[in-house]
Amino acid sequence: MTSKETVATKSKKSQKKSTSAAKKTRDTTDTPKKARIGVLIADDHSVLRQGLVSLIGFEADMMVVAEASNGREAIDFWRQHRPDVTMLDLRMPELDGVGVIKQIRAEDKNTRIIVLTTFDGDEDVYRAIQAGAKGYLLKDVPREALIDCIRRVHAGETCVPVNLANRLAQRISDKSVSEREIDVLKLMAQGKSNKEIGSALFVSAGTVKSHVKSIFAKLNVNSRAEAVASAAHRALIQL
Numbered sequence: 001m002t003s004k005e006t007v008a009t010k011s012k013k014s015q016k017k018s019t020s021a022a023k024k025t026r027d028t029t030d031t032p033k034k035a036r037i038g039v040l041i042a043d044d045h046s047v048l049r050q051g052l053v054s055l056i057g058f059e060a061d062m063m064v065v066a067e068a069s070n071g072r073e074a075i076d077f078w079r080q081h082r083p084d085v086t087m088l089d090l091r092m093p094e095l096d097g098v099g100v101i102k103q104i105r106a107e108d109k110n111t112r113i114i115v116l117t118t119f120d121g122d123e124d125v126y127r128a129i130q131a132g133a134k135g136y137l138l139k140d141v142p143r144e145a146l147i148d149c150i151r152r153v154h155a156g157e158t159c160v161p162v163n164l165a166n167r168l169a170q171r172i173s174d175k176s177v178s179e180r181e182i183d184v185l186k187l188m189a190q191g192k193s194n195k196e197i198g199s200a201l202f203v204s205a206g207t208v209k210s211h212v213k214s215i216f217a218k219l220n221v222n223s224r225a226e227a228v229a230s231a232a233h234r235a236l237i238q239l
Helices: 003-030 046-057 071-081 097-107 122-131 143-154 162-173 179-189 194-201 205-219 224-233
Strands: 037-042 062-068 085-088 113-117 135-138
Touching: 037 046, 037 071, 037 143, 046 062, 046 143, 062 071, 062 143, 071 085, 071 097, 085 097, 085 143, 097 113, 097 122, 113 143, 122 135, 122 162, 135 143, 179 194, 179 205, 179 224, 194 205, 205 224
Parallel strands: 037 062, 037 085, 085 113, 113 135
Antiparallel strands: none
């Protein structure tokens, strides 16, 4: 082979390598990176927030976009960042979790929200899901289950542990205690008489008596003390 032929052969090989390298670079560039799941965390306990940020930070497909320490901040940060998933506590200063869920969903019915809380009362779960939460977890949930729940809710699924789902089903099947009856229960818990409750609610003592009778029937109790205890257990009222 002459020196000219050798040079020509090397030139062709070099061109092939350059073309191959360019193709690989183009393929890599043309393949879009999968967007990470943006998570907003809302909880008034800074230690818990830091723990969640650290936990989520280990996952390649998700990231924390903002942290809120109260309900009002949660709404402001949600409007600012429009996260894929919002994770919030039920009890927060300024505005509780259910209030946050209602306000956010009033602006975007498709928003995905997970409640992460220590409260597992039947009424807590019911109110959160009724308001539009797609997930409900207790704070002692295993790490893997929490991460899985974020992914599932982001994918459009509902994520409620079986034990809470069963209680939710029972709560839905029960006769609902009305808002007015809850008002009566709150005053009953303070030890007020029917007359005192009537004055506070601007109704007659007879009307209060009817509410009390209805409460007894719905909660399946026979005394005011039982009614208050049952209501507290179901998270209808807080003592």
